[in-house]
Amino acid sequence: MPAHVPAEVRVDEQDIRLLPKAEVHVHLEGTFALVDLLTLAKENGVALPGPAATIFDVSTHDSFAMPEVTTGGTGRGVGGAGLTGFLRFLDWQCGLVRTPEQAARIAYSFAARQTTSGIRYSDVIVNPTHWSAWRGREVALMEALAAGLDEAEQDGLCVTGIAYSLLRTQTAPEAEQAVGALLERRPRRVVALSVDGDEKASGPTGEKFRAAFRLAEAGGLHRTVHAGESSGPDGVWDALDHLHAERIDHGVRSIEDEVLVRRLADEGIPLDLCPRSNITLGVYPDWASHPLPRLAAAGVRVTINTDDPAPLGCTLDEDWAVAAGVFGYDLTALAGFAAESIRASFADDDLKRDLLAELTDATEALTRSTTVPDPEPVP
Numbered sequence: 001m002p003a004h005v006p007a008e009v010r011v012d013e014q015d016i017r018l019l020p021k022a023e024v025h026v027h028l029e030g031t032f033a034l035v036d037l038l039t040l041a042k043e044n045g046v047a048l049p050g051p052a053a054t055i056f057d058v059s060t061h062d063s064f065a066m067p068e069v070t071t072g073g074t075g076r077g078v079g080g081a082g083l084t085g086f087l088r089f090l091d092w093q094c095g096l097v098r099t100p101e102q103a104a105r106i107a108y109s110f111a112a113r114q115t116t117s118g119i120r121y122s123d124v125i126v127n128p129t130h131w132s133a134w135r136g137r138e139v140a141l142m143e144a145l146a147a148g149l150d151e152a153e154q155d156g157l158c159v160t161g162i163a164y165s166l167l168r169t170q171t172a173p174e175a176e177q178a179v180g181a182l183l184e185r186r187p188r189r190v191v192a193l194s195v196d197g198d199e200k201a202s203g204p205t206g207e208k209f210r211a212a213f214r215l216a217e218a219g220g221l222h223r224t225v226h227a228g229e230s231s232g233p234d235g236v237w238d239a240l241d242h243l244h245a246e247r248i249d250h251g252v253r254s255i256e257d258e259v260l261v262r263r264l265a266d267e268g269i270p271l272d273l274c275p276r277s278n279i280t281l282g283v284y285p286d287w288a289s290h291p292l293p294r295l296a297a298a299g300v301r302v303t304i305n306t307d308d309p310a311p312l313g314c315t316l317d318e319d320w321a322v323a324a325g326v327f328g329y330d331l332t333a334l335a336g337f338a339a340e341s342i343r344a345s346f347a348d349d350d351l352k353r354d355l356l357a358e359l360t361d362a363t364e365a366l367t368r369s370t371t372v373p374d375p376e377p378v379p
Contacts, residue, residue: 011324011331015366016317017118020358021338022345023305023316024123024224025249025272027196028145029090029130030308031110040096049092056311086311087130087198094130100144103134107148107160113309114158117316120355121347122158123224125194125249127165128178138164138178142187149189161191161346163224166212168197168205175212183219191346192222194249200230206242213243222246222346224272229283233257240269247272247344252283254300255291265299270344274307275323276314287326303341335363 037055041048048055097103114122126145128134134141142162149160164182166175182190193216195205213223225243227235228251236254239245240263251271254260264271275290284290296302304323306316320334329337342355 011321011329011334013317013321015331016320016324016334017116018362018366019118019335019338020120020342020355020362021118021316022121022123022303022341022347022355023114023117023119024247024270024303024341024345025125025274025305025307026114026122027125027127027308028106028110029094029127030312031113031124031310032093032106033109033113033310036106036109037093037096040093040102043102044096044098046096049089056313089311090130091132095132097131098133100140100147103141103144104148104151107145108152108157111149111152111157111160114160114316119158119316120358121342121345121351122160123163123192123346124160125163125165125196127167127194127196129167129170139181139185139187142182142190146188146190159347159351160189162187162189163192163194163222163346164190165194165196166209168195168199168202172208172211175209176215179212179215179219179221182221183215190221192224194224194226195243196226196249198230199226199235204231204235204238204242206238210242217244224249226250228253228271229278229281233260236260236264245269250274250278252278252291252295255295261295261298261300264301268301270301270303270340271295272303272305272344274305276312276319277307280312287322292323293327301340301344302337303344304337331366332363335359 034052034055037048038052097106110124126142128138128141131141142164145162153159164178166178179193193213195209216223223243223245224247225239225245226249227239227245228248229235232253233256236248236251237260239248247270248254249272252273254264254271273292275287275292278284278290279286292302292304304316304320306312306314306319309315320337323329324334338359339356342352342359345352347355
């Protein structure tokens with residue numbers, strides 16, 4: 001894992017895009033482009049909740065009752081104390097997806113967006129509770145999304161697996177029923193079970209969802225859990241001990257617990273960090289305060305991700321460039337993060353091997369192209 005290098009470094013975003021990489025903490029609900037929303041609204045005869053120019057600034061939408069942003073993370077999306085408004089915005093936009101064709105198109109658009117950042121594999125999180133037209137048909141939604149992802153892969157775009165996410169406020173029977181349906185029908189591309197939602201408001205979910213996650217584990221699904229943001233280190237302990245999480249989405253406040261940091265390092269549990277999201281939510285005041293380099297220096301496996309890139313107004317290559325500038329990471333260090341992202345992903349072993357080999361070749365080529373030759377000696 002790259003260590004913190006205290007130096008001023010400027011890495012070109014084009015070079016970052018050329019590094020084959022994976023993204024393992026990104027929500028499909030947080031990747032709808034403006035053109036997606038405009039097209040879906042027109043197809044369904046639905047008015048936008050506000051001007052198109054400010055569609056992602058949900059704090060301006062009275063209809064979503066977005067409270068004022070305050071400090072303290074929420075565990076999901078944009079808005080601090082305004083998480084409720086943000087989640088309502090997600091409900092609105094996902095509610096526009098009403099047919100299999102529309103779902104497939106959104107999935108294809110996601111893969112295209114990822115590809116432009118040099119992302120070769122993604123574990124995309126999908127929480128069906130936001131998709132109102134698919135209630136009671138959650139597996140059908142997964143199948144429709146898979147159709148779009150299949151087409152995208154055939155066209156040479158980013159390969160994608162789906163992490164089916166429970167909402168923290170769901171009941172234990174609802175969670176077990178959802179997992180049972182997944183295991184019975186085995187929709188293509190669903191590779192993992194996740195849980196997200198307002199971590200601070202709902203509290204620990206380990207006891208409630210233990211049976212569902214055990215069922216998923218026995219059925220061969222991977223496990224990843226949103227924890228350790230607004231809940232602090234306790235949420236990470238809960239996810240590890242009760243849900244047998246293989247990865248932690250966020251987990252950034254693990255840095256507050258030395259024993260937990262040692263456990264994460266010793267057990268090789270990756271933290272899927274999203275610095276820009278943490279800063280937007282007020283978990284940390286700025287990039288320089290973010291503990292990403294301290295976690296990496298402590299031996300914790302960390303990946304750098306976008307969380308909800310559309311409303312956050314970012315792309316993965318942009319955020320990696322910011323991390324390089326703030327933390328002093330050079331191209332070699334970023335290649336290390338790319339390798340970790342691939343290893344931490346739920347891609348199959350063959351794809352991981354191929355991507356790591358491509359990454360090695362790309363890093364060597366980029367290093368040669370950016371190396372300044374020593375000047376000729378003056379006679």
